[in-house]
Amino acid sequence: MKAFSTLNDFFKEHKLNYIIGIIWLILIDGVQIVVPQILRKVTNLLQYGQLTSQELIKYIILILLTGLAIAIGRYFWRVYIFGTSRKLEYHLRDMLFNHLLTLSTNYFNIHTTGDLMAHATNDINAVRASLGQGIVMLVDAIFLTIMSIIMMAKTTNIKLTTITLLTLPFITIIVGKFGKIIHKRFRLVQEAFSNLTDITRENFSGIRVIKSFVQEESAFKKFTQANEYNLNKNMELVKVSGIFHPLVQFISSLSFLVVIVYGSKLVMLDTISLGDFIAFNNYLGLLIWPMMAVGFVINIIQRGIASMERINNILNEKPEIVDFPNAIPLAKVKGKIEYKNVYFKYPNSQSYALKNINFTVKEGNTLAIVGRTGSGKTTIVNLLLRLYDIDKGSILLDNIDIRNIQIKSLRENISYVPQDNFLFSSTIRDNIGFAFDKEISEEQIIYASKIAEVYDDIMELPDGFDTVLGERGVTLSGGQKQRVAIARAIVKDAPILILDDSLSSVDTQTEERILNNLKNVMSKKTTIIISHRISTVKNADQIIVLDEGEIIERGNHESLLEIDGLYKYLHEKQLLEEKVYGNAKEGQYE
Ligand SMILES: Nc1ncnc2c1ncn2[C@@H]1O[C@H](COP(=O)(O)OP(=O)(O)OP(=O)(O)O)[C@@H](O)[C@H]1O
Numbered sequence: 001m002k003a004f005s006t007l008n009d010f011f012k013e014h015k016l017n018y019i020i021g022i023i024w025l026i027l028i029d030g031v032q033i034v035v036p037q038i039l040r041k042v043t044n045l046l047q048y049g050q051l052t053s054q055e056l057i058k059y060i061i062l063i064l065l066t067g068l069a070i071a072i073g074r075y076f077w078r079v080y081i082f083g084t085s086r087k088l089e090y091h092l093r094d095m096l097f098n099h100l101l102t103l104s105t106n107y108f109n110i111h112t113t114g115d116l117m118a119h120a121t122n123d124i125n126a127v128r129a130s131l132g133q134g135i136v137m138l139v140d141a142i143f144l145t146i147m148s149i150i151m152m153a154k155t156t157n158i159k160l161t162t163i164t165l166l167t168l169p170f171i172t173i174i175v176g177k178f179g180k181i182i183h184k185r186f187r188l189v190q191e192a193f194s195n196l197t198d199i200t201r202e203n204f205s206g207i208r209v210i211k212s213f214v215q216e217e218s219a220f221k222k223f224t225q226a227n228e229y230n231l232n233k234n235m236e237l238v239k240v241s242g243i244f245h246p247l248v249q250f251i252s253s254l255s256f257l258v259v260i261v262y263g264s265k266l267v268m269l270d271t272i273s274l275g276d277f278i279a280f281n282n283y284l285g286l287l288i289w290p291m292m293a294v295g296f297v298i299n300i301i302q303r304g305i306a307s308m309e310r311i312n313n314i315l316n317e318k319p320e321i322v323d324f325p326n327a328i329p330l331a332k333v334k335g336k337i338e339y340k341n342v343y344f345k346y347p348n349s350q351s352y353a354l355k356n357i358n359f360t361v362k363e364g365n366t367l368a369i370v371g372r373t374g375s376g377k378t379t380i381v382n383l384l385l386r387l388y389d390i391d392k393g394s395i396l397l398d399n400i401d402i403r404n405i406q407i408k409s410l411r412e413n414i415s416y417v418p419q420d421n422f423l424f425s426s427t428i429r430d431n432i433g434f435a436f437d438k439e440i441s442e443e444q445i446i447y448a449s450k451i452a453e454v455y456d457d458i459m460e461l462p463d464g465f466d467t468v469l470g471e472r473g474v475t476l477s478g479g480q481k482q483r484v485a486i487a488r489a490i491v492k493d494a495p496i497l498i499l500d501d502s503l504s505s506v507d508t509q510t511e512e513r514i515l516n517n518l519k520n521v522m523s524k525k526t527t528i529i530i531s532h533r534i535s536t537v538k539n540a541d542q543i544i545v546l547d548e549g550e551i552i553e554r555g556n557h558e559s560l561l562e563i564d565g566l567y568k569y570l571h572e573k574q575l576l577e578e579k580v581y582g583n584a585k586e587g588q589y590e
Helices: 002-047 053-102 105-110 113-130 133-155 158-165 168-205 207-212 216-268 274-315 377-384 407-412 428-432 442-451 455-460 478-492 508-523 557-562 566-581
Strands: 337-345 352-361 366-371 392-397 414-417 496-500 526-531 542-547 550-555
Touching: 002 053, 002 133, 002 274, 053 113, 053 133, 053 274, 113 133, 113 168, 113 274, 133 158, 133 274, 158 168, 158 216, 158 274, 168 207, 168 216, 168 274, 207 216, 216 274, 337 377, 352 366, 352 377, 352 542, 352 550, 366 377, 366 566, 377 392, 377 496, 377 526, 407 414, 414 478, 428 442, 428 478, 442 455, 442 478, 442 508, 455 478, 478 496, 478 508, 542 557, 542 566, 550 557, 550 566, 557 566
Parallel strands: 366 526, 366 542, 414 496, 496 526
Antiparallel strands: 337 352, 337 392, 542 550
16 A cells, blocks of 8 residues: 555545545445335335335335435546546656656666556556545445445344355455456456557558568468467456356355245244345345455455556656756857767676767867767767766866756757657657747748758648658658758757768768758857768868777868778778769659
8 A cells, every 4th residue: 555655645635536436435325225225115015005105106206316316426426536536547647757758768778668658558547446446346345335234134134144144255255366367367468469459550560561572471470370369368368257257146146045045934934024035135236246346356456556566666766867966057058069088888788888088079160970880979979968977087068067067958058860860740840849849930940941951842741841740641751851850950059969870861962952051050059960971071170980989080081081091991982882873862762
């Protein structure tokens, strides 16, 4: 139960709703207890021929009123208890999502999206069930049981009550045992179905690859396997729940059998009246549900606690990258960047991704980073953004160690075009204006998309800037995505601009046009350009060449060509490739 203390604030705010809901529930339990009493009266009057039409009307009205009261009461306890548990689900999901947003990049390297989705759905549902259905079952189990048993013993016969009650705990035991098995199998069904969904989604996302490799048959085989697994898991669930319900019914009917055999004997001996007998049967009917509820409630609450503990583990997870106590906010930086003896190892890695990195980029200058794949280029900018913290050395921005700058203001000062050009499934307008909470002006969007050379492409789309991207929208080409991502960074207009391999999917002519357009933008900013292509970086003020995490060459285009090193080799290789293959990138085939 301690696990739920995370929700104390919620309980404080909503306790009145729970209290009102529970009061309604107890009131309805009370009204339900009255119904057998009415039946007892009517039967007794009938048995002794004393039921006048006036009396009959009175009891009919009474039964109607109790039915109405039960219906109204059910509505209210449902709204108050289930409604509050839905609010709790909303609150918890918000809390979890908000907390996940604060966690550092590394957390998402370790935990898969599937895992996080399972916490956000299955675990939260289990917590909601325990604090919704769980509460209802607990209240019913306590009140309906106590009230029914008291009424049975007090108004009918203690001996009959005792004998009948001996069979009822079996229902609780069976529900408890089967509940566990059913839940286990239900989880397997959920897993099998989510696996089937994943396979289906992946097959349709990769339909072009499947078709071009003529792998339809093997894709179908894999799908059928997963589909069959899903069917088997469902069959296992059906079998166990198929036994469960009849078994509970069977035991309940055994209880009724006891009542019929022993109860009718008592009626014949005149120890109890026929009305008592009818009322007793009704109380027994009322008792079946709370007996089942006792079995369910233990499982539901146990599951809720286990899920809450899993959620608490995430909520207790501290972000690795946080503001240092004396970190200061920066308004607008000038843009001088300095790396001093920087060493860095990724959290799960044994070897250094960067070793002894030293460079200075003056305010308004451009630094280019080139190097083979995996040499550490992206890692350099990851560190400037403080997506990871360095192990040794220091990184300074305007002569201040970035660990002494508040992360929010550090990142606000950087316009970043990441390598994967991720775009959200919303409109192009929303994607370009992503850095701002409010909508940006049409002029700003047009200006940025023109600089990024994507304006004409967007205008050809059916809804222009309002074209929706993503699964339910338009799919942009790799080069178009890159250019929308560049426009997004231009609109942000931060003093530092980082382009991480952001022109790799555009042809060299478009690249040249973009770089030309960017000249004006870049003249007022400090820029870091990462690229495999020498054509992208040749105009930079300073170029560093990385190899296996170390700077092996530095200078400008001309001075680097004088050294017989990696830069010159890459340059010559690319010139040769261009001559041989021509310019076979996006643009020519679009
Ligand atoms: N999250 C991570 N955890 C562990 N190792 C990583 C992680 N990200 C990158 N690396 C490793 O760090 C090294 C440098 O990677 P980085 O992405 O900086 O290279 P890069 O020069 O930008 O490569 P590319 O040109 O292919 O983008 C590589 O060996 C890579 O495998």
